[in-house]
Amino acid sequence: MLHKYKLIKMKNTILLFICLILGISSFGQQKELTIEDAVVGRWRQFYPEDLMSLKWRDNERFNFIKAWTEIAEGNIKNAEITSILKLDELNAILEKAGIEKLQYIADYEWDSDDLIRFETASKLVVINLSKKSIEKSIDLKENASNKQFFKKTGSLAYTIDNNLFVTTNDGKNIQITNDQDKGIVNGSDYVHRQEFGIDNGIFWSPDGNYLAFYRKDETMVADYPLVDITTRMATLHNIKYPMAGETSEQVMLGVYNFNTGKTIFLKTKGAKDDYLTRITWDPTEKFIYVAELNRGQNHMMLNKFDAGTGDFITTLFEEKNPKYVEPEHDMYFLKSNPNQFLWFSERDGYQHLYLYETSGKLIKQVTQGSFVVTDFLGFDAKDQNIYVLTTKDSPLERQLYKYNIKSGKALKLTESEGMHQVKLNPDKTFFIDNYSNSEIPRKINLVNDKSKIIKELVNAKDPLKDYKLGEMSIGTLKAADGNTDLYYRMIKPVDFDPAKKYPVIVYVYGGPHAQLVENSWLGGTGLWEYYMAQKGYIMFTLDNRGSANRGLEFENVIHRQCGQEEMKDQMKGIEYLKSLPFVDQDKIGVDGWSYGGFMTISLMVNNPETFKVACAGGPVIDWKYYEVMYGERYMDTPQENPEGYEKTSLLDKVENLKGRLMIIHGGQDPVVVWQNSQDFVKHCIDKGVLLDYFIYPTHEHNVRGKDRIHLMKKITQYFDDFLK
């Protein structure tokens, strides 16, 4: 099966001819992207029209922010868009109360269907929309982070430095923890290095009588020294960085009881450096559930604890896998039956939903098949159906499906090809469908549960219609296992001539949890690839085995051997490229960052005859220098898997390097620490191997902000210098 999408084609050569004669270069498909366009324009002038902060107010009304200055509203009946609150009005209300004004409306929350909440520099402010007055305001402490407002009680939990605090509805301030040692961190979302989908460290109980929170003790973790060169004299900033096989952090779960004013800690069963993930409150508030995972990450127990005492009650069920188990989703309780919940598991090889009783009894598998459920979007009013996004139609797409829990029957609710993002109303009777595909920059429709489009809300103009872009196509080829379909994206140079030979740059990531090729606008990539195509390069990207959304076996082929199978697949891509008459086989380059930097250098040193030029950013060089949480999942520890670490290490392979390689690293990288690429350089020096290098002294794991233009210029220059 070959998917082929023509993104933008020149349609009128006569018009082009006229334009050239008249010297009008900025008219119709004639403009050229600058590198600034390519790097920052994607999120500015070339961002297709969208509805910002779209939220359902209730079952009938939905809202979004218009022009940063207005809360707009539509409804399911006439869907006419009105304004319900303008920045001026809002500021007048704030001013009257002596609260500083907002420069623009960046976000809002519905506390009820008439109470809307905003955050100013110093306060949370709840506005009564009918009365156009302030219903309530809460002071925000300076340096407060990890703010979790609980709308049922109106209390706010937050952290300052490493401690946890609550401001209650009646204005009382409670300090929940009081750890002096900065190595003990309470309530932070940065626990277990945010693996297992962790993005929060504070968990309000259903009625707000308890507050559960992560307590991370990293005093025993090694310091990793970062040097800040921006001070008068360079200064040291240590970070805690637990390297694979070394001492890891110890996490506990505290539960503060607002009635007793006391904190208890859950009496978890495993080792101190086990993972406590997917914290979920029982709807009764009496219990709390934790997916406890051993450090080896191959044995998960879903455990139930008494929220009042912290006592362990029972293990609902266990999941094991010889490679790894990776819980990434909470339990989703049924409103109608609080003894039942849905649980995501990859146990049958794909991410699917299972219905359980809290006794631990499996009732049934709800979704099933050789595809993955990427998002759970909720139950309908009677808990009869669930709504999910899946890859059922194609791994390149996300489509909305409704599954009947009882019958297991699936109904597809979105229709157009592509990547859909969906916001359902509370009852799931309507949804707003925001999608794009390779031909559609964006459409947003209000749709009912019969898939009928009630109103087209946005049909975005192509912001690149005046630009000459290379033709993008998506296709499939067979993985190195001879069996699995892999998806690639190719962007051909502008004014492509099949009789010519072009240099190719393979842009690679290749690691787990990422998918680069999608049937979305521009094929899922940014504009730099189109910029490079404009300069005459063929840009090629292949999602190898190991990448995301293709099922467990597809992904966990990397276990204990990161990079090995991925490279084999990438070389299938090279084989395909070499079969194309318009590819210059002597000019193949490769480019990637992070895992992609690892892949880039792996490809260079393992296939020195293939690649002429490579650029690798923030690369892992030896997995022993990577951290415990992600690293040990895929590689086990260096002690457990010495041969795997040796095979995948790039340090002892520097002598294979033949082409030109530039490594780029951020001097403050706290993710892939600088030691990685510095040690690679040292090994190259030891062996007399030449390579190129560049640093971004103040940047972390990536080069963000305006300096990204510099980065992409640097990378572009490198390929221009040596691959063109």
Add this chain to the structure above:
Amino acid sequence: MLHKYKLIKMKNTILLFICLILGISSFGQQKELTIEDAVVGRWRQFYPEDLMSLKWRDNERFNFIKAWTEIAEGNIKNAEITSILKLDELNAILEKAGIEKLQYIADYEWDSDDLIRFETASKLVVINLSKKSIEKSIDLKENASNKQFFKKTGSLAYTIDNNLFVTTNDGKNIQITNDQDKGIVNGSDYVHRQEFGIDNGIFWSPDGNYLAFYRKDETMVADYPLVDITTRMATLHNIKYPMAGETSEQVMLGVYNFNTGKTIFLKTKGAKDDYLTRITWDPTEKFIYVAELNRGQNHMMLNKFDAGTGDFITTLFEEKNPKYVEPEHDMYFLKSNPNQFLWFSERDGYQHLYLYETSGKLIKQVTQGSFVVTDFLGFDAKDQNIYVLTTKDSPLERQLYKYNIKSGKALKLTESEGMHQVKLNPDKTFFIDNYSNSEIPRKINLVNDKSKIIKELVNAKDPLKDYKLGEMSIGTLKAADGNTDLYYRMIKPVDFDPAKKYPVIVYVYGGPHAQLVENSWLGGTGLWEYYMAQKGYIMFTLDNRGSANRGLEFENVIHRQCGQEEMKDQMKGIEYLKSLPFVDQDKIGVDGWSYGGFMTISLMVNNPETFKVACAGGPVIDWKYYEVMYGERYMDTPQENPEGYEKTSLLDKVENLKGRLMIIHGGQDPVVVWQNSQDFVKHCIDKGVLLDYFIYPTHEHNVRGKDRIHLMKKITQYFDDFLK
């Protein structure tokens, strides 16, 4: 005046022709240097024959080490070379005494004319040559550094970590200091960052009754963080680095009295961060002299102290200069009159010798003229004449002169053009003259005090005679002041064709205390420049104003404005190069390290239209990041000279950069700290300016050892990539 030396010329084109026909490429001026040859060969296969560790045993006999295995001896009479001790004999003696053997003879010392001293791994061993037996041996403690053996008493002073110890002749061990804080360092040669010629921190008194020593307190100096990436997890190593204008170290001078067993400290007069330099014992042992220099380095006092009490006695004299005073030599006492001494001073604009009384009274200036005395080699037996090396004949040369103290009459004792190194016998009746010039790799002669060559000891073969080398010439041109003669060296490409256009690389240092152009073998440079000439580059080096051995005014033109005048002179060099028909004006590159890296980037950003490619290693980028001792001498403090720091800083000039610039830095550089070039890179990134970079993660201020081959390959590649 134009000096022009033809280094090596092809002499026999017919022979060349025959060689080519026969395909004998390694015969006669046909070989090509490899980069390995160029980088390490200079000190191995291409090092002209020499006499190693040449020392006078007494007035009649001299010795040297032959083939690492033998102490050879010559004498003034027949000068026939005999062997006086072979490694086998020596090892037999050691073995008999149960002392570990030597692998080779690396060095030796004469303790008397019959006692010769060697150092083994664990001992100092004094051998009685007549008896072929061990006269004495002293244990060397593990980790002992800064060893100072005092042969008059047979005691050994040394340091372990930061403390000072003595092992006396009778085997007693004395711990002289006992500082627990590693920030206080006793007896180290690394005081005042080894400025002012400091290379020793332990000073035995004339009869060995006292031991003076430096005590450096750097607890108040800022830590500078260096990160070692060679450990399992990167580790921090702080060094003490006082940056210009910031808190400096505090040095004291202790005097240990062996009779009382007590240490006193000299009661110096100035500020705690003044410089204590040129420590000299009075011949009577009662006094000790210290050249005390204020932190501003413009006011020196030669002070006399009581060695028993530490009391200040008197200031002999003071020296001031609106720019700086830089004492670099001890007092040289006359044997015949211990109240008189010689003192080096630049007070008349050139480094000359002055005869003083210890009362402080100036008796007379002994040497005089528009040239510098570079080395004082001693008095004759009756203290009537002194022996010095000077630049009197040419700044490119060093010739031996004898000056009569009374009459001031000078007599030149060496005759051949070139750079002479001289070893005089104790009475100065004979000397061994070791010299080279651009045509002579090395000659070593035994010469008498009438300049008569008694015997030719070495006439080194040209180790490069089989190699094709570019023609080297040395010439002069006028400095930017329109007046001063500057010396340049040019190496033309092999097979030079004046009708062609060649790229040029200017190799620059430019800072004080260095002279790159000399009338010595190869013109004073290494082989890399010849390697580059072989590749087709013209190599050009100019000693600008600011460089060494041309007098004070020539040097101190840099004061408060490092780089400014130096650049003007270098641009005179460029003007000259551009006047040459065979120079490709569009292909001018520049290369330098340290001060030369600073000069390189200064030239690039101040003359962007001139230079196409530059390579700068370990560059100072802003003098505020350099250290107090050297930095403040030339630049004053940032507080005192803000306009000078601004003018010379490269940080705000990044936007001028046009050509290709590669900066190289050692990741462990404790001299020009990494912050320099990282901040330059940051400024380039801030301004969107592209540049290239490379790191040597484990190297300090230079890349030494075998990795130097990698460095020079890297630099060569850069010019090949972008200048060729």
